[in-house]
């Protein structure tokens with residue numbers, strides 16, 4: 001679904017950018033075969049989704065907070081990269097570690113103009129830096145919103161967020177938004193170049209690690225984590241505007257009869273949880289999405305998408321909404 005999304009041209013039908021993209025795609029598929037994953041982490045409102053749009057040279061039109069997970073392709077001269085943009089709200093941060101094993105590198109974005117949240121950002125950054133699946137992997141720390149009048153000083157920010165280890169961390173301070181003329185802030189470009197070069201330099205080692213750590217990730221542990229994340233997220237979801245969510249989510253109304261869920265992965269790795277386990281963990285969440293007279297409702301497919309899960313189309317087990325606990329009306333007629 002996301003791939004299809006990525007192919008949608010935001011420009012006019014004859015624009016040169018699209019022709020260039022086509023040629024690039026052909027060239028890329030012939031000479032560049034390395035697929036990698038980069039994670040985009042940071043507190044909500046830090047500017048992660050803005051950064052992702054910028055590196056894809058797309059003007060960001062919406063300003064909605066990311067719900068759960070968004071993944072987009074970013075092509076560099078060397079890699080075909082899937083960037084996982086993970087929601088930064090507290091309730092979504094429990095999902096982050098599910099993606100650490102498959103990451104070749106991380107971009108951690110901090111709002112450099114929000115002094116009140118620097119400490120919170122530093123705590124999350126420290127946890128990211130110390131996580132066993134991420135230690136030693138290239139980590140680019142992007143302090144953002146340099147352009148704002150209340151932006152903190154470079155040294156103060158670096159001091160509050162560090163210390164950093166130059167061999168695996170790089171710190172930059174920039175404006176993540178797309179500049180006029182479709183340009184990327186120079187400092188941001190320097191940081192991105194460092195990240196890609198570091199991954200390239202250590203590619204074989206990183207590839208081995210990703211393979212090993214993905215295999216190590218225990219199926220049961222993932223199912224357990226998913227369950228607790230879903231349960232802890234439930235409260236927040238009740239409070240949010242359904243309109244916002246609808247804007248974030250691409251609907252896939254056609255695949256409603258499938259019931260085993262597979263984690264999105266560039267490497268074909270997956271974890272499956274049983275239908276019963278899945279339904280049990282999602283039941284409270286589904287309840288909060290229950291159709292009311294004045295609110296839109298959501299399908300199990302959509303709910304699964306919020307949490308970075310996609311449907312495993314091979315299982316083909318019947319799972320119509322009426323089979324879910326509580327006989328809920330999910331509006332999938």
Ligand SMILES: Nc1nc2c(ncn2[C@@H]2O[C@H](COP(=O)(O)OP(=O)(O)OP(=O)(O)O)[C@@H](O)[C@H]2O)c(=O)[nH]1
Nearest residue numbers: 044045046047048049050065066087088145175176
């Ligand atoms: N002034 C300024 N605003 C920025 C910059 N980068 C992002 N923003 C704004 O910051 C707000 C939040 O940006 P997002 O990209 O949605 O933040 P996010 O980190 O994806 O947030 P979550 O999805 O909630 O985790 C938006 O209103 C952006 O326009 C920047 O460099 N300068």
Ligand SMILES: [Mg+2]
Nearest residue numbers: 048049065066
């Ligand atoms: Mg976002």
